[in-house]
Amino acid sequence: MLAEPVALAPEAGREQVVGEVSAAAEAFGVTPGMRVGEALARCPELRLAPPDPEGVRALWREVLDRLEAVGAAVESDRPGCAFFEADGLRGIHGGHLEGVIAAARRVLGRGIRLGAGPSRFSSYAAARRARPRRAEIVGQGGVRAWLAPLPVSFLRARPELGVVADTLERLGIRTLGELSGLPAPAVAERFGHPGRLALDLARGRDTPLEPRRPAEPVLERLELPEAALGQQLERALELLIARVLARPERRGRSLRSAALSVRFVAGGTWRTRVTLRQASADAGLLATVLTPKLAELPAPADSITLEVEAFGPPAHDQARLVEERDSTRRVRLSEAVRQARQAVGDDAAMRVLEVDPDSRLPERRALLAPWTDA
Amino acid sequence: MPSRAASGLGAPRLARVRPGARGAPAAVDALAVDCVLEEWVVEDLWWTGRPLRRRYFECVLENGRNAVVFFDLVRRRWFEQRA
Numbered sequence: 001m002l003a004e005p006v007a008l009a010p011e012a013g014r015e016q017v018v019g020e021v022s023a024a025a026e027a028f029g030v031t032p033g034m035r036v037g038e039a040l041a042r043c044p045e046l047r048l049a050p051p052d053p054e055g056v057r058a059l060w061r062e063v064l065d066r067l068e069a070v071g072a073a074v075e076s077d078r079p080g081c082a083f084f085e086a087d088g089l090r091g092i093h094g095g096h097l098e099g100v101i102a103a104a105r106r107v108l109g110r111g112i113r114l115g116a117g118p119s120r121f122s123s124y125a126a127a128r129r130a131r132p133r134r135a136e137i138v139g140q141g142g143v144r145a146w147l148a149p150l151p152v153s154f155l156r157a158r159p160e161l162g163v164v165a166d167t168l169e170r171l172g173i174r175t176l177g178e179l180s181g182l183p184a185p186a187v188a189e190r191f192g193h194p195g196r197l198a199l200d201l202a203r204g205r206d207t208p209l210e211p212r213r214p215a216e217p218v219l220e221r222l223e224l225p226e227a228a229l230g231q232q233l234e235r236a237l238e239l240l241i242a243r244v245l246a247r248p249e250r251r252g253r254s255l256r257s258a259a260l261s262v263r264f265v266a267g268g269t270w271r272t273r274v275t276l277r278q279a280s281a282d283a284g285l286l287a288t289v290l291t292p293k294l295a296e297l298p299a300p301a302d303s304i305t306l307e308v309e310a311f312g313p314p315a316h317d318q319a320r321l322v323e324e325r326d327s328t329r330r331v332r333l334s335e336a337v338r339q340a341r342q343a344v345g346d347d348a349a350m351r352v353l354e355v356d357p358d359s360r361l362p363e364r365r366a367l368l369a370p371w372t373d374a
Numbered sequence: 375m376p377s378r379a380a381s382g383l384g385a386p387r388l389a390r391v392r393p394g395a396r397g398a399p400a401a402v403d404a405l406a407v408d409c410v411l412e413e414w415v416v417e418d419l420w421w422t423g424r425p426l427r428r429r430y431f432e433c434v435l436e437n438g439r440n441a442v443v444f445f446d447l448v449r450r451r452w453f454e455q456r457a
Binding site: 159160192193207210213256257275277278279310312313352360361362363364365366367368 | 382383384385386392393394395396397406408409411416418426434436438440442455456
């Protein structure tokens with residue numbers, strides 16, 4: 001398949017650009033990130049393979065699990081690229097870096113590229129330069145010199161630095177060495193925070209690793225007897241929400257973010273993630289938030305999955321046993337205020353006064369004033 | 375003890391924010407930002423000698439807390455505010 005001109009089609013509802021491309025497609029000038037129209041104009045025989053984000057995610061999760069099995073605390077922002085601190089692992093893999101690299105290679109198999117360096121960026125660059133069977137290792141002392149001849153395009157490894165790399169190239173600054181020689185205030189003045197980060201990376205410094213948190217998979221899948229779209233899919237989603245909320249692993253907690261995915265009848269998958277403004281375990285609210293996402297589906301589905309990505313605090317969904325009357329509550333509140341004032345003074349009870357509730361500036365909306373009629 | 379006079383609520387306080395892509399916050403108080411729910415700009419008091427120019431972000435942090443932070447475009451510093 002890779003001998004033919006093939007490119008990964010864009011995901012439904014996302015930007016219409018192609019993903020990874022085969023070598024044959026590359027020979028026609030098709031590159032990842034190119035608009036579909038331009039890619040087809042350059043290579044009319046180009047075949048667009050439907051993306052399978054669900055499959056990629058499952059496969060990549062397995063890879064990360066294997067790395068964690070050798071003791072690594074792994075950080076990974078995107079499939080295909082992972083980082084971990086090797087120092088803490090030397091002791092259990094022969095006492096040296098080569099032992100850690102060999103352990104990683106054993107669990108990941110052939111064809112992977114491994115690089116090691118004193119920072120995330122230098123190890124990424126080392127892995128890009130490494131041969132499949134031999135890891136590239138950058139020493140602690142010479143990292144700046146090692147990075148110096150590399151092109152500034154390496155900065156695109158950090159998505160937020162894409163614009164900086166483009167501008168540097170246009171300004172004639174072609175290598176990381178040329179960038180690291182620039183005065184920091186000038187770079188900060190021209191590019192702001194991204195410029196400071198680019199400079200740090202070029203000089204061998206980087207932000208600390210943020211390893212992934214252990215996953216707590218709670219998911220419910222429903223196979224649909226016939227291709228479903230529209231209202232039928234909405235009913236299926238309601239059922240899934242009820243099932244997820246009934247799972248014992250939830251232990252009364254609310255849901256903070258969830259992922260909805262479907263497998264299309266014609267092949268390929270689609271996945272979207274939703275983070276709630278306020279964590280909730282209310283089935284109606286979850287349906288209100290998730291149902292509009294189904295409108296983005298371009299084709300009928302034959303299975304639908306709902307997965308909890310993060311839990312929130314425990315849901316306070318228990319109703320009050322006996323409702324108190326307003327007058328009773330007011331008397332109790334006044335008594336509480338009186339007692340608190342006796343103990344700690346008049347400032348113990350204040351009232352929030354709305355001054356300009358519609359102001360765009362939050363500090364102008366309300367004032368804290370002394371409580372007067374308690 | 376004399377009673378305290380009325381005072382403002384929701385005054386901004388300095389925040390430790392690590393900016394990420396396109397100037398949006400990537401971490402607030404060492405907690406990673408899970409997602410940015412909303413983003414807006416407030417420009418006010420431009421007719422005075424102390425104009426306000428703020429770029430606000432409403433974020434959900436990795437521990438589930440909602441945080442409203444803004445980058446003060448005049449003072450070039452990050453603040454957190456209850457909004």
